[in-house]
Amino acid sequence: MKIQNKKIIHTDVLIIGGGTAGCYAALTIREQSNLSVVIAEKANIKRSGCLAAGVNAINAYIVKGRKPEDYVDYAKKDADDIVREDLLLTMSEGLNRVTAKLEQLGLVILKDENGEYVARGNRNIKINGENIKPILADAVKELEDVTVINHLNITDYIVKDNQILGAFGFSIEDGTAYEIRAKSVICATGGASGLYKPNNPGFSRHKMWYPPFNTGAGYAMGIRAGAEMTTFEMRFIALRCKDTIAPTGTIAQGVGAKQVNALGEVYENKYGLTTSQRVYGTVKENLEGRGPCYLRTEGITPKQDEELLKAYLNMAPSQTLKWIEAGKNPSQQNVEIEGTEPYVVGGHTASGYWVDTNRQSTIQGLYAAGDVAGGCPQKYVTGALVEGEIAAEAIVHSNNQLTKQYEEHKLTEQEEEQLLTEKVQEYDKILNEKQPMFTVEQLEEAMQKVMDTYAGGIGSHYQFNEKQLSLAEEKINQIEQLAEGLSAEDMHELMFVYELKERLTVCKVLIAHLRARKETRWHSFAENLDYPEKSDEWLKYVNSRMEDGKIQIIYRDLVERGEQYEHSH
Amino acid sequence: MSIVINQKKCVGCRKCMQVCPGTLIKANENGKAYIKYPKDCWGCVSCVKECQFDAIDFYLGADIGGMGSKMNVTSKGDMIYWNITKSCGEKQTIEIDRTKSNQY
Numbered sequence: 001m002k003i004q005n006k007k008i009i010h011t012d013v014l015i016i017g018g019g020t021a022g023c024y025a026a027l028t029i030r031e032q033s034n035l036s037v038v039i040a041e042k043a044n045i046k047r048s049g050c051l052a053a054g055v056n057a058i059n060a061y062i063v064k065g066r067k068p069e070d071y072v073d074y075a076k077k078d079a080d081d082i083v084r085e086d087l088l089l090t091m092s093e094g095l096n097r098v099t100a101k102l103e104q105l106g107l108v109i110l111k112d113e114n115g116e117y118v119a120r121g122n123r124n125i126k127i128n129g130e131n132i133k134p135i136l137a138d139a140v141k142e143l144e145d146v147t148v149i150n151h152l153n154i155t156d157y158i159v160k161d162n163q164i165l166g167a168f169g170f171s172i173e174d175g176t177a178y179e180i181r182a183k184s185v186i187c188a189t190g191g192a193s194g195l196y197k198p199n200n201p202g203f204s205r206h207k208m209w210y211p212p213f214n215t216g217a218g219y220a221m222g223i224r225a226g227a228e229m230t231t232f233e234m235r236f237i238a239l240r241c242k243d244t245i246a247p248t249g250t251i252a253q254g255v256g257a258k259q260v261n262a263l264g265e266v267y268e269n270k271y272g273l274t275t276s277q278r279v280y281g282t283v284k285e286n287l288e289g290r291g292p293c294y295l296r297t298e299g300i301t302p303k304q305d306e307e308l309l310k311a312y313l314n315m316a317p318s319q320t321l322k323w324i325e326a327g328k329n330p331s332q333q334n335v336e337i338e339g340t341e342p343y344v345v346g347g348h349t350a351s352g353y354w355v356d357t358n359r360q361s362t363i364q365g366l367y368a369a370g371d372v373a374g375g376c377p378q379k380y381v382t383g384a385l386v387e388g389e390i391a392a393e394a395i396v397h398s399n400n401q402l403t404k405q406y407e408e409h410k411l412t413e414q415e416e417e418q419l420l421t422e423k424v425q426e427y428d429k430i431l432n433e434k435q436p437m438f439t440v441e442q443l444e445e446a447m448q449k450v451m452d453t454y455a456g457g458i459g460s461h462y463q464f465n466e467k468q469l470s471l472a473e474e475k476i477n478q479i480e481q482l483a484e485g486l487s488a489e490d491m492h493e494l495m496f497v498y499e500l501k502e503r504l505t506v507c508k509v510l511i512a513h514l515r516a517r518k519e520t521r522w523h524s525f526a527e528n529l530d531y532p533e534k535s536d537e538w539l540k541y542v543n544s545r546m547e548d549g550k551i552q553i554i555y556r557d558l559v560e561r562g563e564q565y566e567h568s569h
Numbered sequence: 570m571s572i573v574i575n576q577k578k579c580v581g582c583r584k585c586m587q588v589c590p591g592t593l594i595k596a597n598e599n600g601k602a603y604i605k606y607p608k609d610c611w612g613c614v615s616c617v618k619e620c621q622f623d624a625i626d627f628y629l630g631a632d633i634g635g636m637g638s639k640m641n642v643t644s645k646g647d648m649i650y651w652n653i654t655k656s657c658g659e660k661q662t663i664e665i666d667r668t669k670s671n672q673y
């Protein structure tokens with residue numbers, strides 16, 4: 001097989017990833033300007049990314065009686081201070097605006113008799129989120145001058161002198177290689193799963209919480225192009241229902257189920273209530289022989305059973321199937337819980353692109369929004385939408401400047417064609433490689449095993465020390481060498497090869513970050529056994545940048561709430 | 570975690586192939602759908618909801634406690650019907666109204 005066709009496209013704005021943030025960015029750009037937009041999506045925007053199965057609630061909302069500042073305080077506390085308050089505040093201020101817009105587009109939100117949204121706890125509101133993604137996708141399809149290219153997997157940015165000029169990719173549907181030239185680019189490819197050995201390593205290996213198709217492409221492309229990244233060491237480990245890895249918030253918040261150990265003791269108060277402490281507590285209870293751990297649902301009412309079964313169908317249907325298949329409702333059996341493999345996901349923790357307050361990365365004209373953007377944890381759906389909006393508005397407002405910068409670095413037609421020819425050669429080389437020693441699957445397993453064993457996976461109780469991290473680094477480098485010899489029989493396999501390489505790049509940066517923060521600020525998320533204590537000296541960001549193939553660590557001072565942060569180029 | 574596609578019911582409309590977030594479903598020589606990468610399935614059931622011909626069933630892998638029950642989805646207007654058939658043949662349907670919110 002070979003690349004079948006070549007296409008060069010020009011647009012004002014390229015959005016990579018037509019997920020939550022990407023779709024919303026397109027809506028905002030067209031509402032506020034006439035700029036042309038191309039959305040490059042590796043799957044199909046109708047059901048791609050985190051929202052594919054639906055979501056259960058709006059997890060980030062400023063409920064009546066609260067202020068955006070309260071949300072900032074909450075997120076800051078949960079992350080033990082390593083957040084960007086400028087990003088959190090600008091996000092929090094937009095949460096209710098984007099929710100209103102979603103409702104207008106057709107999302108069903110629960111209201112009380114006075115027409116007010118019904119709160120779930122202090123920050124959530126209740127919805128029927130099963131069709132949230134089709135709703136967003138339909139709205140995008142209505143837009144003029146927005147070209148959605150589904151099944152286009154983006155592999156690299158085009159960058160010259162630190163100015164973004166577009167991106168390359170290939171269609172897994174028809175084998176066309178694309179060069180998309182754009183005056184500005186929004187990266188909205190989500191976070192990275194599949195770095196570590198998963199909870200269910202066998203047949204159900206992809207029954208994971210985070211989409212297995214969000215492979216960290218956006219991080220990897222940015223890293224290779226020299227963009228600065230932040231706080232990768234704050235990994236996200238979710239506490240989930242055993243086997244189905246379905247979210248637990250609906251049970252915990254919906255019916256007020258407590259975390260209990262095998263002896264029936266409530267243990268959550270013993271370890272603290274931040275996201276990482278809840279995971280850590282569960283690990284500890286297991287290690288000390290009081291596992292497995294559960295959410296205590298026994299004794300809930302039949303009505304609550306029924307509503308839970310329905311709520312899960314709207315978000316994680318496998319859990320409902322599991323209850324029915326077992327012939328036991330949650331009222332009859334507590335729900336067993338476990339921690340997931342670690343993910344890198346900036347929508348929950350603070351890892352991702354280092355951006356200015358407008359969500360521009362350190363590469364001029366390249367913006368990042370949603371799970372791929374760093375510094376701003378606890379974003380969830382609505383936060384991802386707001387970041388898409390902020391990036392879009394920034395582009396609309398600085399379009400003249402962006403166009404000028406683009407023109408200054410613009411390539412000639414021959415140069416453009418030459419670049420695409422070289423990219424096609426790279427793709428074709430993988431497609432033509434004969435009799436490779438290893439398959440993608442083998443190397444993926446090798447990578448996940450290394451990360452599990454030496455970089456704090458499930459198998460090592462999320463803990464590591466410096467010696468282990470050095471081993472992880474050495475072994476990941478070796479696997480990266482081996483990956484150079486991989487081959488692909490068709491376009492889908494070509495995508496598998498790129499996905500593996502993306503994950504390897506993310507792993508390398510993750511290891512470097514884990515090693516750079518010499519303290520343990522968050523149990524489980526980054527638990528360095530050589531430095532088991534937390535220290536005020538580490539009230540700073542650990543950032544990184546790839547230079548000549550080497551990862552350089554950069555430490556930066558915390559950015560305060562009122563500040564407007566700009567990059568000093 | 571995976572799905573099975575009933576080759577007799579599939580009419581080859583390609584909707585499931587278009588919608589899968591991992592593009593895991595492909596057409597065979599007869600133009601009918603099959604899951605090419607069953608181990609890569611996320612279990613999001615997008616394909617099950619998309620199929621208007623009742624051809625796709627979703628099940629839990631044995632490694633995560635699956636015991637042979639199957640689930641599919643049909644819909645009429647705003648109503649969604651989640652139909653579960655247990656391995657013993659017992660059937661159960663859960664109805665969900667799209668216009669109503671979750672209670673939790």
Ligand SMILES: Cc1cc2nc3c(=O)[nH]c(=O)nc-3n(C[C@H](O)[C@H](O)[C@H](O)COP(=O)(O)OP(=O)(O)OC[C@H]3O[C@@H](n4cnc5c(N)ncnc54)[C@H](O)[C@@H]3O)c2cc1C
Nearest residue numbers: 017019020021042048049050056057059154347370371380
């Ligand atoms: C299972 C699950 C349940 C959740 N439940 C809730 C909830 O109940 N409430 C809540 O508020 N939040 C919830 N969240 C969190 C929330 O959904 C996410 O934080 C948010 O949707 C992330 O948006 P995003 O745009 O960054 O990523 P996504 O929406 O995942 O979008 C990323 C897009 O990029 C595409 N892409 C990736 N790589 C490439 C590439 N190389 N080329 C082209 N395209 C690419 C992907 O296919 C995808 O469409 C949940 C998340 C998950 C995973």
Ligand code: SF4
Nearest residue numbers: 579580582583585620
């Ligand atoms: S959606 Fe149903 S009928 Fe259409 S191709 Fe898929 S399985 Fe066949």
Ligand code: SF4
Nearest residue numbers: 589610611613614616
């Ligand atoms: S359940 Fe989801 S991931 Fe699995 S084949 Fe269907 S659409 Fe694809």
